[in-house]
Amino acid sequence: MYQGRAWWMSRLGCGLRTVIACTIVASITLYGPMKIRRIPSYPAFGYLTVILVVPQRTLGDTLGSFWHVLYATIQVMPAAIVSLMVMKPGEDISYAKAAVAIAVSSFMVGLPKSSSLLTKRIAFVQIVLVYAGAVIHGKSTGVLMHPVHIAASTLHGALASVVALLLPFPRLAYSEVKKECCLYAGNASKRLGFLVNAFCAENKQAAADLLLQANSASKAGSLLIQSIKLKRDGMAWERRMVRFMKPSAVKPADRLQNLEIPLRGMEMAMNYWTRSPNMIITQDVIDTVRNMEGQIDLKLEQVRLLMPFDATTAPETKVESPRKPLLNLASIPPPTIKDLPVFFFLFCMRVLQEDFPFCSNLKQEKDENESNGVYKGLLDRLVLTIRGRDLIFALKCSLSLGVAVYLGLHYAKENAYWSGLTIAISFVTGRQPAFNVANSRAQGTALGSVYGVLGCFILQNHIKYRFVLVLPWILLISFLRRSRMFGEAWGISAAIGGLLILGRNNYRQPPNVFAITRITEAVIGLSCFILVELILQPRRASTLAKIEVAQSLQSFQECIQQIKLCPLEEQVSPFQPAMALRQNQKTLESHVEELRRLVEEAEVEPNFWFLPFNSLVYRNLLNSFSKAVDLLSFIACISETLLRISRRSESSSSQEFQTRVDEDLKLFSEKLCSSLRGLEDVMLIKSVAALERALKRKASIKDIESGKPAKYAFRLMSDDQAHIDIIANSLLGLSVESFRDEKLQSQTFLCLAALGFCITCLTQEATVMETEIKELVRWENPAEPIDLLEISSKVNCLKESIKAGCISTADFVASISIDRPFLAA
Secondary structure (H helix, E strand, C coil): CHHHHHHHHHHHHHHHHHHHHHHHHHHHHCCCCHHHHCCCCCHHHHHHHHHHHHHHCCHHHHHHHHHHHHHHHHHHHHHHHHHHHHHCCCCCCCHHHHHHHHHHHHHHHHCCCCCCHHHHHHHHHHHHHHHHHHHHHHHHCCCCHHHHHHHHHHHHHHHHHHHHHHCCCCCCHHHHHHHHHHHHHHHHHHHHHHHHHHHHCCCHHHHHHHHHHHHHHHHHHHHHHHHHHHCHHHHHHHHCCCCCCCHHHHCHHHHHHHHHHHHHHHHHHHHHCCCCCCCCCCHHHHHHHHHHHHHHHHHHHHHHCCHHHHCCCCCCCCCCCCCCCCCCCCCCCCCCHHHHHHHHHHHHHHHHHHCCCCCHHHHHHHHHHHHHCHHHHHHHHHCCCCCHHHHHHHHHHHHHHHHHHHHHHHHCHHHCHHHHHHHHCCCCCCCCCHHHHHHHHHHHHHHHHHHHHHHHHHCCCCHHHHHHHHHHHHHHHHHHCCCCCCHHHHHHHHHHHHHHHHCCCCCCCCHHHHHHHHHHHHHHHHHHHHHHHHHHCCCCHHHHHHHHHHHHHHHHHHHHHCCCCCCCCCCCCCCHHHHHHHHHHHHHHHHHHHHHHHHHHHHHCCCCCCCCCCHHHHHHHHHHHHHHHHHHHHHHHHHHHHHHHHHHCCCCCHHHHHHHHHHHHHHHHHHHHHHHHHHHHHHCECCHHHHHHHHHHCCCCHHHHCCCCCCCCCCCHHHHHHHHHHHHHHHHHCCCCCCCCHHHHHHHHHHHHHHHHHHHHHHHHHHHHHHHHHHHHHHHCCCCCCCHHHHHHHHHHHHHHHHHCCCCHHHHHHHHECCCCCCCC
């Protein structure tokens, strides 16, 4: 209820501030003195700047956006003045010359990686206005005053946005993050209560009901953390102006993430727990869990009261360490595989109680490296490094804007701006669903223009007051632009469409004619946008998603190979394996996020004559990869905890204990990686038919016909599940008696049980991946019998043929690979 009201108030506040900013622009361009009105002679650009800047919602974001707008103006205007002098606007400038100037200038603006997306968008708009305006105005174009008027209109809209964010009171990102931290603390406390009550519940139905409530609250908690992360840049800008804000307060999301991960682990344990009768959950265990819940609630209360948020260093939570161990190993029966979720739940509660840093270690190391390399970073900014992705983006912007303005000038010279302006605010540095974005822009432009024409008709006898009709339109769009049905692109286009008709006086033609012309120009620009996008980035998102799954599988293998306690070299730190695992886990997490983005893009792209995108399979794969990322975080935590316990123990057999654990982990790694390697190969084949054709062209296939196993034999996860259970039982059976202290024995056993749970769950998630990949291959090859073991063996046979020189790598890639050769490293 409260979160729904907060969401509604947030959208309303955003809409009202946008209304205030647009009113400031209109009060000068429509109702101000004539001398002042002539300076920002492009009111449409002022409105456009407001629509791009104000929806950032916080003062810090708006201050940052104002700097980006100023930087874009400084970047474009001097070069534009020099270009106009060279082009001699006293003479008529040809359409081709203007299009080439726009293309070259856009390429130079889009190439540097250091400038932000907003800077590039504003710069693109200014470039279109400068050169298209020079063609439209012809000989009357002022070499100096024409760019000055455009710059004044830009800064007019940016200043209006800053003023709007200060009225009636500044909306600080710092204050909003404080509120959201309080909301998250309350959310975490509720989830903790639900999970503990479910753990202690006497029947399955009560536990299931409580778990459903915890899962629902978990979604709200994830949204709060995501919202806090989005405000990080705004807080960084506000820190430069607000003295009472400590530098450490800029990264509250990392501290909350240390609470979120153990809570997700507790949910995972409850989801895997079959609640079979056992004697492990005694009354003493329940009492201990309830006591830990109270102590964790005290910690969450500190977060709610914002004590650690403002502190330079987080205050230590005064939690009394239990005098007796969490588990009395002598009183519990021998544990089994079915008991692993119970131990993992207890381990997560212990981690939550001790505030284990899941994300601070790597962050701190990164910050230290950045602070040591300040001068190197400044030098890197001065030196222009051209990358393939940056070059494609610059070419895409250059060609799209140049061709769009050229065609727009041919269609309607007086309104040729809009063919370029419509797409100038549509570019993003990465991939985007071009058809979906173009569709949203076209619909928003059409609907906004129709609203503007209707507004002019209603107030045709009161022209001075028709701007009033813009206000409810902007308020409505502030709600609709965040919805799935419409989206951000639709909202920007719809708002601008209404403002351009109701917020200006000088159309040079009737409003309805102007609206139709502008819609046509927008369609011209969007058509060029789609065409260039398809030429420069022809690969479909569904194909890239398939490749990204293979890359995620490879990264997953690298993570599994890093699961160990003892480093390979004696000279390195004993915590080096855990640090390497964390680094690889971050890499896997980045691959999963990229896969999520590609899946979302593939879901909205048109199929045409291609096979429909199997969204369900990819969503299930995403879910399994996300769980694997969380489990790997826990394994790194367990490894560090076991190492600390071993160092605290004075026993000479601690090294032997670590070696025995590593032996089990090595066996687990070998079995799981062999399966993942085969799945990676299967994901990267074009089709089963292409694989068969490649085999027929092979010089010798005797090894396949004779059943000779490939060097990298693919193992089905279903065949390895029993072996993984044996490994988990082996971890449970390791003796902890070498640790003299009873509390250390309990902690060690709990870590081993949690480690057994994690590797068992990783195996189960890998099994889910295998099932989904098999379903995907069957979806893509409906007429072929699917046997993953056979497919992987054939691919490995072709690899061996490449090494033997029977076939070339180029033939191999051309025949079956959708992206790259499968040569083993």
